[in-house]
Amino acid sequence: MKHCRVAIIGGGASGMAAALAALRVPVQGGGSKAEGSVVVFERNRRTGEKIRISGGGKCNLTHAGPVDAILEEGFLRKGERRFLRHALHSFTNEDITAMMDAEGVGLEVRPDGKVFTAGGDANAVAEALSRRMQRAGSMLMYASRVMRVKRREGMFELDTEGGMFRAERLIIATGGASWPQLGTTGDGVRFGVSLGHKKTPLSPALAPVYLIDPPCNGLSGIALRSVTLHASSGKEKSSRNGDVLFTHRGLSGPAVLSLSRDVALIMQSTGSCSMMADLFPFHEEAALEDELLLHAARNGGQMVRKFLQSCPIAPTGRITGGNHPNGTIPTAFVACILRHAGIGDDTVWGGLQKKARHSLLSVLKRFPLGSVSKVPMEQGEVSAGGVVLGEVNPKTMESRLVPGLYFAGEVLDYTGEIGGYNLQAAFSTGWLAGTSAAQPPQE
Ligand SMILES: Cc1cc2nc3c(=O)[nH]c(=O)nc-3n(C[C@H](O)[C@H](O)[C@H](O)COP(=O)(O)OP(=O)(O)OC[C@H]3O[C@@H](n4cnc5c(N)ncnc54)[C@H](O)[C@@H]3O)c2cc1C
Structure with a gap:
């Protein structure tokens, strides 16, 4: 059985960040690069498969701005924000962008704050992390799926496709369960549960x-x-x-x-x-009805269809005249509105009965999508659910139940919004887990 100091299951965003961080921590009685001290097990033939397809192949690897704003906008649930705060401060958006800069990967900040690769090449991010990891001295076990994990005599035993390994510390960084064809099939949650952790069911x-x-x-x-x-x-x-x-x-x-x-x-x-869709979210129903009534009174001969074709969608002010930042209701959708409201194609405002007007109002405010x-x-960018956060120490990413066991990335029960938040959370939790797992044991 081979031995390693820190075993990391998963060579995705969080696993690679964990390896890089672990290799920065000096090993007792040697440098930080002791041979085989940090081993990454990756079931695919290369690292970072999800990074390579992220952001439509352009990789939206983080979001610009202060950490507190990232937490607020990127993670809708309070408990998730609280859990991630320390990790996101430990390894920030500026840290990952500086790392990419050092590796010659150009980035661009879009007006909405999303940070993408300037060359539109997500592969460059995965390759940069992989290169850096190899330079730092981690041992990469490709095409090596970990099948089972056991705790024995204070160590972790890993049954892998590349043989049996014993590790002093274990980081589970296996990602979630979306896009299973890329290797993410929820194994890490299974390992966590087998070691005594509770899970929230995985969902898209x-x-x-x-x-x-x-x-x-x-x-x-x-x-x-x-x-x-x-x-x-x-x-x-x-x-x-x-x-x-x-x-x-x-x-x-x-x-x-x-x-x-x-x-x-x-x-x-x-x-x-x-x-359902509310096509006038900035108008109370009564206010919208008043505007429709006013319009109908002034334009009795106008076809309702014609009005809808030029009607603003989600206007922030008056529905006639004014500034319409969201454009007008798409023409192809107008026929659909009329059909759902039970209004004929040629109906004019003057001929619209009260019942039909109420029906139109109801469809505009509560369009039934079905x-x-x-x-x-399999189509989700991430999966929700995973190892429950309450059993993991947010200051270290170490299990509160099993000493020496760490979790990082999407295997944990948090979910970020679109905008680079998920990769940032994976980098940050991975970095924190790697730093913590590589610390010498407390005497
Ligand atoms: C189509 C798509 C687009 C996305 N775009 C973006 C984006 O632009 N910005 C953003 O922030 N997020 C994006 N995401 C989400 C983001 O990619 C993930 O949240 C992030 O990669 C999670 O990192 P992770 O390290 O936790 O998991 P992953 O990156 O999924 O890595 C986990 C790794 O563990 C390996 N593994 C799993 N089980 C085992 C095992 N038993 N043994 C060995 N290895 C194992 C897997 O093969 C995988 O390589 C996107 C996701 C998808 C699917």
């Missing part, structure tokens, strides 16, 4: 939402800007404001990706979930 997040039936035919490719999307089943409700894109199977776009975690949880707990069939885990 930052994923598209599939619908049982599309609300109308021919909407695929149409985008609704800045609407409010509501998901609900019984008493369970959640909503997000942002852009929504119709796809051939359902919905995507920023608001959908962000809401998908809650949609999946609603589906899990109630077995169903219906979706029932969810699935939130596909």
Whole structure:
């Protein structure tokens, strides 16, 4: 059985950061590069497969700005923000950008704060980390899946495709369970549970939402800007404001990706979930009705269809005149609105009965998108759930139950929003876990 000081399962963003940090800590009685002291087990033939496909192949590797703003905007749940605070301060967005700079990987900060590779090449990030890791002296075991992990006599025994290993410290950095074809099949959560940890079930997040039936035919490719999307089943409700894109199977776009975690949880707990869109989120229903009434009184001969075709979507001020930052209701969507409101194509405002006006108002405020069939885990950018945060020390990433055991990255029960937050959290938790795991034992 081979021996190592620190074993890291997973050569993704968090595992590579952990190895780099562990190799900075001097080994007792030697340098930090003692042969085989840090071993990374990666089941793929190369490291960082998810980094390579991230950000549409351009890698949105972090977000610009102060750490507290990153926590606030990137992690919607308070408990997750609290857990990640120390890690994100230990290895910041500036630390990862400086590391990329030192490796000659150019970056650009977009106006919305997302930090991407300047050359649009996500591979460059994975290669830079891999190169640095090898230079630092970590031993990389490629195509080496860890099958089982046991704790014996204060050490960890790893049963791997490359043989048996014994490690003094173990870092589980196996990622989540989305995109399983890239090696992330939830193994780390299984290892955590086998070592006594509790888990929150894994579920999709930052994923598209599939619908049982599309609300109308021919909407695929149409985008609704800045609407409010509501998901609900019984008493369970959640909503997000942002852009929504119709796809051939359902919905995507920023608001959908962000809401998908809650949609999946609603589906899990109630077995169903219906979706609605508020096309006028900045107008109370009564105020919108007043504006429609005023418009109808002044334009009795105008077809409702014509009005809707030039009607702003999600206006922040008056619906007629003024500044419309979100454009107008897409023409292809207008027919769909009329159909759902039960209003004929040629109906003019003067001929619109009160009941039909109320029906139109209701559709504009609660456009029925239909029932969810699935939130596909395999299409999610991340998975939610994982090893519960309360059993891991946020100051060190060490297990509160098993001394010498550490967790890093998406295997933990946190989920970031789109914007570089997930990779930053993986780098930060990995760095902190690596630094902590490499410390000499306390006498
Ligand atoms: C399509 C897509 C686009 C994304 N784009 C972005 C983006 O632009 N910005 C952003 O911030 N986030 C993005 N993400 C999310 C981000 O990639 C992940 O959150 C991040 O990679 C998680 O890092 P990790 O180290 O925890 O896990 P991973 O990077 O997934 O690494 C885990 C590694 O562990 C290995 N492994 C698993 N089990 C075993 C085992 N038993 N034995 C050995 N090895 C094992 C896996 O092969 C994998 O290489 C994207 C994700 C996807 C799928």
